Amino acid sequence: xxxxxxxxxxxxxxxxxxxxxxxxxxxxxxxxxxxxxxxxxxxxxxxxxxxxxxxxxxxxxxxxxxxxxxxxxxxxxxxxxxxxxxxxxxxxxxxxxxxxxxxxxxxxxxxxxxxxxxxxxxxxxxxxxxxxxxxxxxxxxxxxxxxxxxxxxxxxxxxxxxxxxxxxxxxxxxxxxxxxxxxxxxxxxxxxxxxxxxxxxxxxxxxxxxxxxxxxxxxxxxxxxxxxxxxxxxxxxxxxxxxxxxxxxxxxxxxxxxxxxxxxxxxxxxxxxxxxxxxxxxxxxxxxxxxxxxxxxxxxxxxxxxxxxxxxxxxxxxxxxxxxxxxxxxxxxxxxxxxxxxxxxxxxxxxxxxxxxxxxxxxxxxxxxxxxxxxxxxxxxxxxxxxxxxxxxxxxxxxxxxxxxxxxxxxxxxxxxxxxxxxxxxxxxxxxxxxxxxxxxxxxxxxxxxxxxxxxxxxxxxxxxxxxxxxxxxxxxxxxxxxxxxxxxxxxxxxxxxxxxxxxxxxxxxxxxxxxxxxxxxxxxxxxxxxxxxxxxxxxxxxxxxxxxxxxxxxxxxxxxxxxxxxxxxxxxxxxxxxxxxxxxxxxxxxxxxxxxxxxxxxxxxxxxxxxxxxxxxxxxxxxxxxxxxxxxxxxxxxxxxxxxxxxxxxxxxxxxxxxxxxxxxxxxxx
Amino acid sequence: xxxxxxxxxxxxxxxxxxxxxxxxxxxxxxxxxxxxxxxxxxxxxxxxxxxxxxxxxxxxxxxxxxxxxxxxxxxxxxxxxxxxxxxxxxxxxxxxxxxxxxxxxxxxxxxxxxxxxxxxxxxxxxxxxxxxxxxxxxxxxxxxxxxxxxxxxxxxxxxxxx
Numbered sequence: 001x002x003x004x005x006x007x008x009x010x011x012x013x014x015x016x017x018x019x020x021x022x023x024x025x026x027x028x029x030x031x032x033x034x035x036x037x038x039x040x041x042x043x044x045x046x047x048x049x050x051x052x053x054x055x056x057x058x059x060x061x062x063x064x065x066x067x068x069x070x071x072x073x074x075x076x077x078x079x080x081x082x083x084x085x086x087x088x089x090x091x092x093x094x095x096x097x098x099x100x101x102x103x104x105x106x107x108x109x110x111x112x113x114x115x116x117x118x119x120x121x122x123x124x125x126x127x128x129x130x131x132x133x134x135x136x137x138x139x140x141x142x143x144x145x146x147x148x149x150x151x152x153x154x155x156x157x158x159x160x161x162x163x164x165x166x167x168x169x170x171x172x173x174x175x176x177x178x179x180x181x182x183x184x185x186x187x188x189x190x191x192x193x194x195x196x197x198x199x200x201x202x203x204x205x206x207x208x209x210x211x212x213x214x215x216x217x218x219x220x221x222x223x224x225x226x227x228x229x230x231x232x233x234x235x236x237x238x239x240x241x242x243x244x245x246x247x248x249x250x251x252x253x254x255x256x257x258x259x260x261x262x263x264x265x266x267x268x269x270x271x272x273x274x275x276x277x278x279x280x281x282x283x284x285x286x287x288x289x290x291x292x293x294x295x296x297x298x299x300x301x302x303x304x305x306x307x308x309x310x311x312x313x314x315x316x317x318x319x320x321x322x323x324x325x326x327x328x329x330x331x332x333x334x335x336x337x338x339x340x341x342x343x344x345x346x347x348x349x350x351x352x353x354x355x356x357x358x359x360x361x362x363x364x365x366x367x368x369x370x371x372x373x374x375x376x377x378x379x380x381x382x383x384x385x386x387x388x389x390x391x392x393x394x395x396x397x398x399x400x401x402x403x404x405x406x407x408x409x410x411x412x413x414x415x416x417x418x419x420x421x422x423x424x425x426x427x428x429x430x431x432x433x434x435x436x437x438x439x440x441x442x443x444x445x446x447x448x449x450x451x452x453x454x455x456x457x458x459x460x461x462x463x464x465x466x467x468x469x470x471x472x473x474x475x476x477x478x479x480x481x482x483x484x485x486x487x488x489x490x491x492x493x494x495x496x497x498x499x500x501x502x503x504x505x506x507x508x509x510x511x512x513x514x515x516x517x518x519x520x521x522x523x524x525x526x527x528x529x530x531x532x533x534x535x536x537x538x539x540x541x542x543x544x545x546x547x548x549x550x551x552x553x554x555x556x557x558x559x560x561x562x563x564x565x566x567x568x569x570x571x572x573x574x575x576x577x578x579x580x581x582x583x584x585x586x587x588x589x590x591x592x593x594x595x596x597x598x599x600x601x602x603x604x605x606x607x608x609x610x611x612x613x614x615x616x617x618x619x620x621x622x623x624x625x626x627x628x629x630x631x632x633x634x635x636x637x638x639x640x641x642x643x644x645x646x647x648x649x650x651x652x653x654x655x656x657x658x659x660x661x662x663x664x665x666x667x668x669x670x671x
Numbered sequence: 672x673x674x675x676x677x678x679x680x681x682x683x684x685x686x687x688x689x690x691x692x693x694x695x696x697x698x699x700x701x702x703x704x705x706x707x708x709x710x711x712x713x714x715x716x717x718x719x720x721x722x723x724x725x726x727x728x729x730x731x732x733x734x735x736x737x738x739x740x741x742x743x744x745x746x747x748x749x750x751x752x753x754x755x756x757x758x759x760x761x762x763x764x765x766x767x768x769x770x771x772x773x774x775x776x777x778x779x780x781x782x783x784x785x786x787x788x789x790x791x792x793x794x795x796x797x798x799x800x801x802x803x804x805x806x807x808x809x810x811x812x813x814x815x816x817x818x819x820x821x822x823x824x825x826x827x828x829x830x831x832x833x
Contacts, residue, residue: 119788120788120790143789144790167785168790217781217784240778265780265783266795267796292777292778317777
């Protein structure tokens with residue numbers, strides 16, 4: 001504990017100054033808690049003991065611990081005594097603990113253990129009964145543990161296993177031992193092993209599973225026995241980085257796969273994809289397919305002849321300059337991803353081929369993309385369109401460009417070059433619910449209202465758009481807008497005046513005005529915003545005067561972090577009290593008696609405060625950097641002080657009386 | 672409490688370094704490459720660990736698509752991985768750049784998606800543009816981090832071009 005003196009409020013006349021200081025002998029306290037070794041994330045339940053070089057479970061951990069992150073410690077041997085005390089363990093992460101041995105009955109006393117992470121341990125031997133004990137062990141991570149064979153894993157007590165991670169080992173055959181219970185498996189991960197061949201027998205051990213996700217990324221599969229996957233059903237299959245895709249396609253004959261990932265990588269050698277290699281797709285049922293980073297050797301309508309039943313196709317970074325025109329039978333395609341390609345103009349995707357498309361993603365185009373006119377007009381069912389990060393530039397956007405997209409609900413035009421918007425700029429897509437224009441410079445001439453007629457729009461992101469915020473019609477017509485982000489835009493003189501653009505959006509629930517260089521907000525600026533539940537005013541230069549503008553908000557999340565708030569006078573405290581959660585971190589808060597009302601309020605409401613560890617004093621210098629919650633000021637007058645004050649006043653009165661008496665006597669004597 | 676104890680307590684609380692972790696262990700400075708009047712030195716600024724890094728060709732006319740070798744233990748999952756580069760020359764910041772290496776919808780490299788605790792050895796291209804390096808000494812801060820902004824690797828690089 002620490003006590004120190006504190007300056008009194010106001011300037012006292014010199015004579016009584018010393019006296020007052022004695023009287024108002026305020027004290028403040030700092031309580032520091034001793035550093036614990038493990039970090040407590042949730043009392044008695046969740047602990048993090050990572051990177052502590054521990055060789056045993058510390059005594060400070062309570063017996064009730066349920067989640068224990070114990071990675072990067074040192075436990076060469078695990079036996080039944082190692083974790084015996086923590087009988088309630090549900091999750092145990094032992095990543096890179098240099099474990100060599102897991103002895104018999106190591107987890108015998110942990111009936112609730114559901115997840116065991118052993119990633120990166122140089123396992124020499126795991127005893128037959130090492131994993132017995134848990135009544136329902138569901139997730140087992142054996143990534144990079146030096147496994148050569150699946151026989152190494154003690155199969156005893158794995159009947160409830162749902163996910164098994166075996167990546168980064170030396171496994172060359174995925175054949176499970178006979179008694180290995182695979183029935184409940186949902187996730188089976190063989191990434192980065194040495195599996196080159198999949199036989200019928202290998203796959204037979206997985207026939208009992210349903211909706212399995214199987215990951216063979218980073219195994220160069222060179223052969224699959226015909227019929228190995230016959231009539232099997234998978235949630236997802238991944239063969240990422242496989243050089244010869246025709247092996248995969250012919251091997252998967254007669255299988256049903258919801259999601260097939262066949263992409264490649266920057267560092268993987270690649271073979272050009274030809275139409276003939278993709279023919280195998282006709283003999284299987286795939287809903288969604290990813291071919292990222294491949295090269296097509298002879299892109300034509302023949303390339304897509306077996307894509308007829310596909311619903312989702314991802315061609316991210318496949319070096320495309322155009323898609324062939326006149327593709328037939330792509331009527332089922334609902335979602336198309338063409339990110340990071342080399343289209344010159346939007347019309348080059350030949351959108352007419354995909355009349356059922358509901359989702360189109362074309363972001364991060366390598367070269368500047370021209371939107372053209374009406375390039376997507378045949379996509380009548382389109383609901384989601386992402387055209388972000390494309391260097392798109394248009395002086396008059398977006399009715400011609402988005403012609404006929406009357407069902408569009410979500411449009412992303414963020415991170416583009418300047419766009420000029422006029423009145424009713426999005427008339428072509430009246431059903432928009434979400435519009436993202438973040439970091440795209442917008443030219444809007446006042447008093448035009450580009451968002452008029454977007455009656456269904458709920459979310460509008462205009463962060464860093466360099467808007468003219470004095471245009472009061474900017475947000476006209478957005479009667480259902482719930483979420484508005486204006487981060488990084490500037491207001492004239494750093495002030496939000498009484499009449500402003502928010503008067504048009506009375507249904508607003510979430511308002512973000514962070515990093516807007518605000519110095520003040522008029523006390524009536526937010527009148528009419530009755531539904532607000534979340535206000536972010538962080539990273540501005542606001543002082544406590546601006547809290548007046550928030551007096552009508554109730555039960556909101558209020559972020560005032562990183563502003564210039566120093567003293568919050570008592571009359572503003574009710575406004576804070578009526579909010580739900582408040583963030584006042586990183587403000588130059590005053591911890592002297594001049595702010596005592598707020599400091600008292602803070603202590604009583606600490607459960608409302610977010611980020612309270614970063615809410616610190618800036619004044620006086622002696623308390624700089626101390627958390628507000630650790631400061632106790634007593635600025636009141638104590639009983640002893642009252643006694644002394646009374647005596648002082650009494651003496652003063654006596655002195656005065658005596659002086660008067662003396663003066664009068666002196667005066668009469670000289671009459 | 673006496674004035675002495677008070678002073679002592681205040682001092683322990685605010686004096687730099689005394690309350691925090693023990694004096695930082697500085698990792699040794701390694702040479703990533705040295706050739707033709709170009710020298711690239713680096714030092715890990717992750718307090719938890721060092722890592723190994725080398726560049727195959729080292730020349731003042733930096734070639735595009737350089738091959739590098741990198742060996743590191745992951746202390747975080749890297750389903751998402753980002754690289755921040757800040758270049759400082761003569762004490763002034765010249766360039767700040769952020770580049771996504773692994774994203775959920777675009778895992779560019781085969782190591783994307785590896786898990787905490789895995790050891791990664793990467794030998795391959797880095798997809799950089801080619802450019803000439805002018806004479807001088809440059810400081811580069813490289814930071815690899817994931818979606819939680821948790822550090823995966825951190826390096827203070829010194830490039831000396833003579």
